[in-house]
Amino acid sequence: QKEVEQNSGPLSVPEGAIASLNCTYSDRGSQSFFWYRQYSGKSPELIMFIYSNGDKEDGRFTAQLNKASQYVSLLIRDSQPSDSATYLCAVNRGDSNYQLIWGAGTKLIIKP
Amino acid sequence: DGGITQSPKYLFRKEGQNVTLSCEQNLNHDAMYWYRQDPGQGLRLIYYSQIVNDFQKGDIAEGYSVSREKKESFPLTVTSAQKNPTAFYLCASSMLGETQYFGPGTRLLVL
Numbered sequence: 001q002k003e004v005e006q007n008s009g010p011l012s013v014p015e016g017a018i019a020s021l022n023c024t025y026s027d028r029g030s031q032s033f034f035w036y037r038q039y040s041g042k043s044p045e046l047i048m049f050i051y052s053n054g055d056k057e058d059g060r061f062t063a064q065l066n067k068a069s070q071y072v073s074l075l076i077r078d079s080q081p082s083d084s085a086t087y088l089c090a091v092n093r094g095d096s097n098y099q100l101i102w103g104a105g106t107k108l109i110i111k112p
Numbered sequence: 113d114g115g116i117t118q119s120p121k122y123l124f125r126k127e128g129q130n131v132t133l134s135c136e137q138n139l140n141h142d143a144m145y146w147y148r149q150d151p152g153q154g155l156r157l158i159y160y161s162q163i164v165n166d167f168q169k170g171d172i173a174e175g176y177s178v179s180r181e182k183k184e185s186f187p188l189t190v191t192s193a194q195k196n197p198t199a200f201y202l203c204a205s206s207m208l209g210e211t212q213y214f215g216p217g218t219r220l221l222v223l
Contacts, residue, residue, distance in 0.1 A: 034212075042217070043202055043214040043215060043216050043217045044214050045214070088155070090155075097209035098162060098208070098209065099170070101154075102155040104152060104153050
């Protein structure tokens with residue numbers, strides 16, 4: 001059974017600090033990695049995707065990928081109360097470009 | 113406006129009833145997906161379709177059926193065989209092998 005693991009949280013971070021969200025995956029064939037944000041009662045929205053080892057930055061968000069350790073993370077700099085949400089990690093199945101394996105998500109709370 | 117629409121927002125099902133959830137996209141995406149989300153769990157794939165008139169089962173297809181008669185539309189029927197249908201149902205679409213984008217979801221409740 002291919003799996004994606006995330007700490008369910010809640011992760012509480014003061015406003016203005018860096019929030020660090022982590023995700024591990026078991027399928028060594030996975031090549032595409034995604035972070036989605038989901039507000040309560042709403043559908044997931046894409047924040048970032050990453051395909052190559054290393055860091056990828058987009059505004060206040062940085063995704064980090066380490067395929068050798070099967071580990072992907074999301075850093076949120078200058079955290080804002082509006083960043084409070086559940087963050088879902090998804091990776092593609094190694095034998096399929098179309099199917100994603102989803103983590104259960106980490107609930108992030110930014111305290112003013 | 114380009115996007116993915118799902119209707120209804122809320123749906124109530126009686127015992128033994130089949131219900132159909134609508135999903136439409138005008139993004140010209142080839143692939144469409146149906147997921148189920150339960151509290152505290154990751155999204156689970158029900159069905160997906162890469163091309164018109166073709167679809168494949170996901171991890172939890174039992175008790176569900178789909179059709180893909182048009183590129184823009186991928187309706188999901190929750191049959192009476194699905195004994196625990198209460199969940200948040202999410203439709204997504206993508207170009208083949210690319211990022212998936214989601215509709216607003218349908219919340220299904222059992223009366």
